[in-house]
Amino acid sequence: MSKLRVAVLGAKGRIGSEAVRAVEAADDMELVAALGRGDELQTLVEAGAQVVVELTTPDAVMDNLDFCLRHGIHGVVGTTGWTEDRLAQLRGWLDAAPGAGVLIAPNFSLGAVLTMRFAQQAARFFESAEIVELHHPNKADAPSGTAARTARLIAEARAQAGCPPQPDATTTALDGARGADVDGVPVHSVRLRGLLAHQEVLLGGVGETLTIRHDSLHHSSFMPGILLGVRRVVSAPGLTVGLENFLDLD
Numbered sequence: 001m002s003k004l005r006v007a008v009l010g011a012k013g014r015i016g017s018e019a020v021r022a023v024e025a026a027d028d029m030e031l032v033a034a035l036g037r038g039d040e041l042q043t044l045v046e047a048g049a050q051v052v053v054e055l056t057t058p059d060a061v062m063d064n065l066d067f068c069l070r071h072g073i074h075g076v077v078g079t080t081g082w083t084e085d086r087l088a089q090l091r092g093w094l095d096a097a098p099g100a101g102v103l104i105a106p107n108f109s110l111g112a113v114l115t116m117r118f119a120q121q122a123a124r125f126f127e128s129a130e131i132v133e134l135h136h137p138n139k140a141d142a143p144s145g146t147a148a149r150t151a152r153l154i155a156e157a158r159a160q161a162g163c164p165p166q167p168d169a170t171t172t173a174l175d176g177a178r179g180a181d182v183d184g185v186p187v188h189s190v191r192l193r194g195l196l197a198h199q200e201v202l203l204g205g206v207g208e209t210l211t212i213r214h215d216s217l218h219h220s221s222f223m224p225g226i227l228l229g230v231r232r233v234v235s236a237p238g239l240t241v242g243l244e245n246f247l248d249l250d
């Protein structure tokens with residue numbers, strides 16, 4: 001069977017450099033390009049890339065995906081910064097590129113995907129839900145893409161179940177003391193040397209709390225998810241948001 005021809009964008013970055021090694025080590029894949037800032041995207045076409053793994057920055061990701069989809073190249077995207085407007089634009093490009101698929105994975109690690117799923121399932125049973133995400137201090141964006149996604153899933157689950165707004169009697173606070181409000185769920189961001197990527201979902205009811213915690217201790221935690229995404233996206237046209245869609249969790 002022929003190998004999947006894979007390129008990595010952001011290949012010199014923290015996760016991109018690990019992804020380059022993972023693709024090189026995969027028996028069913030061939031690394032055909034490893035590009036960084038300033039490299040010519042045309043190289044992807046000349047190298048015959050079928051799938052691009054996009055691990056750059058929120059500033060770069062849209063132009064990169066536009067190029068890929070105009071050339072019929074599938075995308076597996078870990079880069080953060082997704083808004084409804086950006087998703088709508090991406091859907092438009094996908095409509096014009098029949099057969100092409102893009103996976104956006106807020107988090108490629110299995111534990112983080114399960115954390116999101118468990119939080120979504122538990123959300124309606126508790127009055128209060130808050131998220132604390134903790135990352136290395138070189139991270140550019142806050143809150144993390146994972147925390148934003150988790151908060152939205154919690155908010156959706158609570159809205160569907162008809163839950164009232166969370167209790168919070170705060171009337172005076174320093175800016176930021178109650179975190180960022182993501183669809184009514186407070187999200188608190190910690191940046192600390194020594195950490196990689198961690199998240200706690202705190203749920204509270206009368207007389208009890210439930211804490212769901214996940215820790216990524218090394219970038220290797222993201223690699224099985226990236227490789228799975230590459231294998232599956234070639235037969236998943238259109239937009240897929242969340243690795244859970246390729247994990248048969250239900």
Ligand SMILES: NC(=O)C1=CN([C@@H]2O[C@H](COP(=O)(O)OP(=O)(O)OC[C@H]3O[C@@H](n4cnc5c(N)ncnc54)[C@H](OP(=O)(O)O)[C@@H]3O)[C@@H](O)[C@H]2O)C=CC1
Pocket residue numbers: 009010011012013014015016035036037038039055056057058060077078079080081105106107108109145222
């Ligand atoms: N979904 C997931 O599971 C994960 C997602 N991430 C996300 O991935 C992204 C990258 O994270 P991280 O590796 O830590 O960040 P880094 O800053 O270490 O890496 C980003 C890399 O992209 C390069 N780059 C910038 N612009 C371009 C461009 N136009 N074309 C090609 N390369 C470019 C940068 O080059 P230069 O240094 O010259 O600017 C840098 O080497 C972030 O959004 C992060 O949140 C990270 C881990 C897991």
Ligand SMILES: O=C(O)C1=N[C@H](C(=O)O)C[C@H](O)C1
Pocket residue numbers: 080106107108135139140143144145146147196197198
């Ligand atoms: O920048 C990181 O490191 C990570 N970014 C992603 C995010 O913002 O959620 C995924 C993971 O948390 C690591």
